[in-house]
Amino acid sequence: MSTTQTQMRREIEEIPTAVDRLLSTSAGAIETAISKIGNDVPFLMSVARGSSDHACAFLKYACELELGLPMASVGPSVASIYGAKLRVPNAVCISVSQSGKSPDIVELTRAITEGGATSVAITNDATSPLANTATATLPICAGPELSVAATKTFVTSLVAGLWLLAEFKQDQELVKAIRALPEHLEKAIACDWTVAANAITGQSVLTLGRGPSFAISNEAALKFKETCQIHAESYSSAEVMHGPVSIVERGFPVIGFAASDAAEDSLIEVADALTEKGALAFVTSKKAKKAICLPHQRTDHWLTDPISTIVSFYTMVEKVSTARNINPDAPRHLNKVTETV
Missing domain, CATH: 3.40.50.10490 (Glucose-6-phosphate isomerase like protein; domain 1)
Structure with a gap:
């Protein structure tokens, strides 16, 4: 067994710093995203695959428990393979992809946006195709992640999405807890x-x-x-x-x-x-x-x-x-x- 520290381990150790950077730099992006969301949201949707889809599953529970609004995962193939047109006026779509490059995620986000939803891209690349397709973008500010296994991008995606929901609800207790996360994550x-x-x-x-x-x-x-x-x-x-x-x-x-x-x-x-x-x-x-x-x-x-x-x-x-x-x-x-x- 090698004694050399893996890139995965180094990136795990970067998580508290990455979360702190997100919290220090993305308040404006959160505010902009909220300003684009209407006051009468009927439901939310998520678009993602892999670890990003697990982040969306977490946000689904947070949304339903915090906002009292249902959140459904939509299969990307609905748009990319089947070409379906979705009618989702006033809904909110949260699309999560660390690279923002997967064509099916981008295509479904485009279809949902064209169907009347406000789409929010949570991504590590603010210049990616996904960011350019969505109504608003929340950069997760994780920095380069070189290990194939997502760690710090998963955690920063969780934090960005939860922060958005907390600010939308104006839940100051939850916002305060989110801001205190870096110290807890170190431990x-x-x-x-x-x-x-x-x-x-x-x-x-x-x-x-x-x-x-x-x-x-x-x-x-x-x-x-x-x-x-x-x-x-x-x-x-x-x-x-x-x-x-x-x-x-x-x-x-x-x-x-x-x-x-x-x-x-x-x-x-x-x-x-x-x-x-x-x-x-x-x-x-x-x-x-x-x-x-x-x-x-x-x-x-x-x-x-x-x-x-x-x-x-x-x-x-x-x-x-x-x-x-x-x-x-x-x-x-x-x-x-x-x-x-």
Whole structure:
């Protein structure tokens, strides 16, 4: 195993600085985007793929819980392959792409905008085709991300989208918590999940979440596949006992992502139940009675807790990857930018 620090690890360590840069430079972009959104928004939509789609899943929960407005994910092929014309007057579309170059994301954003929606591009390239197509752009200010596995661009996309929703609602408590994130994320990087990393010795793992943390569970499962070549599946803790639990055997690793929200107790109950069935279950909560508590950094708001948790996970999954002699910066079969039609 190489002792050279990976690019992925360096970029994980850059996350607090990247978030601080976003918060320091993008207030004007947030204000401009809000000024273009109407007062009578019927619903929101999201356009994304991969890690960016997991960011949108997080924003879906945040939108529905914060604004009381439904948010739906629209399949990019609706426009790029099928050429459908969408009628979405007064809606808001959030399109997330770190490169802003994928033709299908750009084409669907164009179709939705032409259909009457206000589109907001969340991207790391303010000059990209996506930025030039959308009504408004929120640059995530992550700086160059060279590792194939997205880390700091995922986190800054979460922060940018959540910040937009918080300012739109004028939720000053949430805005304050978002502005305090860099310090919490520094501490999240230092959380040691070695006990979980050592338990992941096979080729399968389950990740669990509920509510906003379900999006984090989805991202974690993807990262296991991308960087470790491990078959990981993500489930809502409300669903895992309905069928997937059948694959659990003694020592089977499970990671539950919990936040200090209304779903925490129900997720812990499931993690404890899986432990009783033989699983080696880990959770980011001190409330567990049987599952193993992972060190975690809670933040100043339950909607920002999941952002801290994924940062701690990233530090662990990078270690799992290198322990398997896999280079997380250049996973097999993958490119940094995937331009899907």
